[in-house]
Amino acid sequence: MQVVLLHFVTAFLPDTAEHAPPPLRALFDGHTAVYVFFLISGAVLTPSFARGGPWFRQAAKRVVRLGIPVAAAAIIALALIAAMPEAHRSAASVTSSGWLAMDSSGAPTLQHLLHEILFDSLLLGYREYTLFTPIAEHLPLLETSLDAPFWSLHLELYGSLVVLALTLLRARSSWAHRVALLLCAVVFGTHPMFLFVLGHLCAGLLGRPPRALVGAVLIAAGLAMSARKDWVIVKTLRLAAGHATLTQVPNLFQFQSQMAALALFLGVLLSPTARWLLSNAPTRVLGQLSFSVYLLHFPLLFTLACAGFSPLAATLPYPVAVAIAFAGFLAATLVAAAIFERWVDRFAIRAGRGIGFSAPSGSSRDRPR
Numbered sequence: 426m427q428v429v430l431l432h433f434v435t436a437f438l439p440d441t442a443e444h445a446p447p448p449l450r451a452l453f454d455g456h457t458a459v460y461v462f463f464l465i466s467g468a469v470l471t472p473s474f475a476r477g478g479p480w481f482r483q484a485a486k487r488v489v490r491l492g493i494p495v496a497a498a499a500i501i502a503l504a505l506i507a508a509m510p511e512a513h514r515s516a517a518s519v520t521s522s523g524w525l526a527m528d529s530s531g532a533p534t535l536q537h538l539l540h541e542i543l544f545d546s547l548l549l550g551y552r553e554y555t556l557f558t559p560i561a562e563h564l565p566l567l568e569t570s571l572d573a574p575f576w577s578l579h580l581e582l583y584g585s586l587v588v589l590a591l592t593l594l595r596a597r598s599s600w601a602h603r604v605a606l607l608l609c610a611v612v613f614g615t616h617p618m619f620l621f622v623l624g625h626l627c628a629g630l631l632g633r634p635p636r637a638l639v640g641a642v643l644i645a646a647g648l649a650m651s652a653r654k655d656w657v658i659v660k661t662l663r664l665a666a667g668h669a670t671l672t673q674v675p676n677l678f679q680f681q682s683q684m685a686a687l688a689l690f691l692g693v694l695l696s697p698t699a700r701w702l703l704s705n706a707p708t709r710v711l712g713q714l715s716f717s718v719y720l721l722h723f724p725l726l727f728t729l730a731c732a733g734f735s736p737l738a739a740t741l742p743y744p745v746a747v748a749i750a751f752a753g754f755l756a757a758t759l760v761a762a763a764i765f766e767r768w769v770d771r772f773a774i775r776a777g778r779g780i781g782f783s784a785p786s787g788s789s790r791d792r793p794r
Contacts, residue, residue, distance in 0.1 A: 431455030460686035467624020584621030614670020640696025647688030
């Protein structure tokens with residue numbers, strides 16, 4: 426929901442996105458939210474991979490689990506963009522959002538669709554967000570993507586494979602596992618990829634008893650770092666970490682987003698209040714829909730939300746038009762996400778689990794008749 430709010434506010438309330446007071450910024454800090462996703466992946470995939478089979482089977486499962494929703498979301502985005510190619514530019518002329526006016530629609534062609542599904546979204550990434558920096562200049566810009574949130578799926582795929590390798594190493598040799606952790610720290614360091622490693626290390630906390638005070642302090646620190654990203658102490662830590670790693674150090678904004686995500690993630694793991702809140706039905710439902718919301722909200726924003734906003738802005742006061750557009754956009758996103766989760770996301774999970782399945786010994790087909 427933070428990512429959804431970030432994109433909506435940037436599109437329809439650009440002045441608020443630029444000059445909002447710190448407490449309000451935390452509500453639409455989508456950058457920190459994505460990094461929380463990376464930490465969650467590292468933590469929950471670790472026990473999952475520990476129960477799995479051979480590495481190639483588990484890697485193939487992960488590709489299928491991510492690839493099917495990405496392909497379906499890209500097809501949906503292509504259909505929406507082909508139907509309303511100028512909706513976002515028309516809305517941008519009213520909202521004065523340069524971000525909304527950018528060429529973020531992608532080319533509505535079958536060739537572009539296939540290239541994005543097969544290469545850009547998962548395997549190679551985009552020019553601004555790729556692990557393969559030597560070929561970055563040959564990759565497409567993110568703004569030409571059919572669905573801009575795809576940038577994070579590239580890191581999600583390879584981060585998952587790093588977690589898989591660490592999990593398998595730990596099962597074989599604790600010494601090799603420690604060496605691999607040190608190597609990851611040197612190679613990735615301040616890069617978001619290291620969040621998967623930190624999530625892997627935090628997997629053991631999933632079943633630990635909560636510690637209320639520590640959890641509350643960490644959550645407060647995470648929210649504070651999320652609200653205002655210019656802390657001197659974080660800048661000092663960023664520069665110090667950059668001297669010990671091989672990858673390029675991100676800017677202070679991005680690095681502090683990672684620190685905020687880590688504090689929030691650990692705080693929630695240790696806070697009994699946060700655990701109780703997250704166990705309630707509304708938040709559980711949102712958690713179940715989160716991946717689908719993440720994949721679908723962007724094309725819906727640039728098409729349906731913008732197409733609905735323009736006539737509203739022509740007849741109603743601007744704040745009223747924005748409020749109505751947001752209500753309709755949020756409702757459409759949640760409904761679409763519920764359908765997508767039911768028919769696409771669950772299918773992707775089942776398809777992944779089916780890879781390499783074979784009947785166990787002693788099953789009916791192996792028994793003597």
